[in-house]
Amino acid sequence: MKKFFAVIGDPIAHSMSPAMHNDLFHANRIDAHYQPLHVKREDLADAIKGLKAIGISGFNVTVPHKETIIPLLDELDPLAQSIGAVNTVVNLDGKLIGFNTDGSGYVRGLHEEMSSLKDKKVLVIGAGGAARAIYFTIADAGAEQLDICNRTISKAETIKNDCPYLVNSDVYNIKNAEESLGLYDLIIQTTPAGMAPKVQDLPLSLHNLKAGALASDIIYNPLETRFLEEAKSKGARIQNGLNMFVYQGALAFEKWTGIFPDTNRMREIVLSQLGG
Incomplete structure (x- = not known):
């Protein structure tokens, strides 16, 4: 049958x-x-x-x-x-x-660009369902530092407080995250910014992004969002959501x-x- x-x-x-x-x-x-x-x-x-x-x-x-x-x-x-x-x-x-399977799917796909998270400093942008799944899975994978930022900071705090895995973590508003962006090896963009019809939207400014960091966007349509375009122009490696x-x-x-x-x-x- x-x-x-x-x-x-x-x-x-x-x-x-x-x-x-x-x-x-x-x-x-x-x-x-x-x-x-x-x-x-x-x-x-x-x-x-x-x-x-x-x-x-x-x-x-x-x-x-x-x-x-x-x-x-x-x-x-x-x-x-x-x-x-x-x-x-x-x-x-x-x-x-x-x-x-969202969080585990993200981490499996990430391994093609970053084989281990053990000594990495990670920033998650956004506090929706995908951010929550990714945050929990990366916490379980043993990142050295796992921070999260969101326009509504209380939503990010809820994700941090609900996470069942021990991990060093701080919660930031968007402005503070922008100022400390150069600290991170991996920046994960989980918001709808960059999707049609608002393809020119950015979740935050990338002016402090360090060259060689990995900028990851969970959006795959378009394949290269403005977030990824700007990250690439700063010398970062990029990965879309495919x-x-x-x-x-x-x-x-x-x-x-x-x-x-x-x-x-x-x-x-x-x-x-x-x-x-």
Whole structure:
């Protein structure tokens, strides 16, 4: 019997996940189909009940449902529980179990540019769900210093205080982060700044960025945001969000099938969807 997978969100038409996962099912000779499903906030509970009723094998969760889906699931993986957000659901013998592969996907993708975080000083910009997942995972990976900044400083403080892993960490407002930017080996941009239609937006000024640092943006469309353009002009290395997107998808695929897929193939599929 053909297995059914999906991604739920609002909006959802822009998602690259169906092309990526359907290609993986074909390449691995798995009889399955992955479908985007437009689910509005007010319909989430009914949608989850329906997906469970039809025996969906698994699904991804994107904005705005990553947090609100939690009470609708049967179980949570400990990391997803500590993060407070779910992006991957597995149906195990009729139980819907929630996972979060955003942070681990980010760190797996980061290893192509930075093999270890043990002696690194890291700054996370932003305090949304992706920032929270990345912050927790990097804290667990043992960064020497892991700081976080946000326009609303209380949101950044909440992430620091909720983190279950021991790590040296300070919380800054944007101005203070700009002044101390030269201290960091890795700067991670997790806000929507740079996405259409506000492609010229910057989350903060990069005038103190040190040459040789790695500037990482979790946005992959456009492939080079203004944040990355300016970082490159300062002599920094850059990485866009394509690796995070690919690896979080690969980890979800592995949870569903037991197979860790070809990430180079996944990357090429997404690039082809983006027009090269």
